[in-house]
Amino acid sequence: MNHSHHMGMNSVDHSSATVPPSHHHPATSASHSHGGGDGNMMMMSMTFYFGFNDVKLLFSGLVINTAGEMAGAFVGVFLLAVFYEGLKIARESLLRKSQVSIRYNSMPVPGPNGTILMETHKTVGQQMLSFPHLLQTVLHIIQVVISYFLMLIFMTYNGYLCIAVAAGAGTGYFLFSWKKAVVVDITEHCH
Template identity: 75%
Template sequence: MDHHNHDMTNAMDTTTDPHADHQHHTTAKPGHDHNSMNMMRMTFYFGYQHVELLFSGLMINTPGEMAGAFVAVFLLAVFYEGLKIAREGLLRKSQVSIRYNSMPVPGPNGTTLMETHKTVGQQMLSLPHVLQTVLHIVQVVVSYFLMLIFMTYNGYLCIAVAAGAGTGYFFFSWKKAVVVDITEHCH
């Protein structure tokens, strides 16, 4: 057995043997099990102590810190929903490039018809497209932050993400035009 496997065996043994040798591990804070502090929780819990938020130095340890984190996460989720709607609005306003393409198609009795297609879009090297690209990057980063916050399984933070997303949708999406297919019969 190599040294790495020996360390893994010792790490696994410490969870079942309270007198196991801890020489291969860094020192944990007094009163805390080192292994439980580094393991990611896999079940929902409501707590405010030792909650690490996105970055290694950003630790929640008091009710006030949790309340502040709740408000910040809530606002981040509201911002995310607003950003999605704002990007859609900017895209509609910036679609200024309209092209008409005509092509011949065979018609009845050997005739030729001209079929015209309208193409609406942006140019790749345009300010609106560059702005959309930057906003897309911000939207992706914020969405992953929200996902990682939810994956802490902390009930307070999960509620903040869900409540912020719902509030943001409520405030921003009512302006969004919804296309309803009246021929759709399966609802």
């Protein structure tokens, strides 16, 4: 048994002798499941890890290999997440300001003891072929793209980048959503 195992090792050594250096390749594939050769290009880590060697960030040209690059990526991802939260709130605010069409529809509804009550519905909207709606559409596309970028960054499973996404989202919500909460509270009391 030991002899056949040893022969298997020799055959591996002969095949890897054509690819220099033979001692480096097994260490690379063992340490990172997403590194490796051409066959493993699509593999990526499926567990959280903290590191900054060979971390691919969205595009093939954006590869983090040093602590300084990871620090820069952390700041960039953090700011992208803050911007995403601000964009969501800005779109809501812009929508409230650009609502141009207001209609009131009243309809009779049965009330208590056979009485008739008038119920009024307020419909607020904007025209489809208008600059505000076109702007909302473009901002929506930008918001969706950024949200998918943030999701893909989180899916690198790199702990530093995941913290940057979460911290940026939390900071953005803290900075921008407090006005939204006040507006929602006021309108809830008016109904």
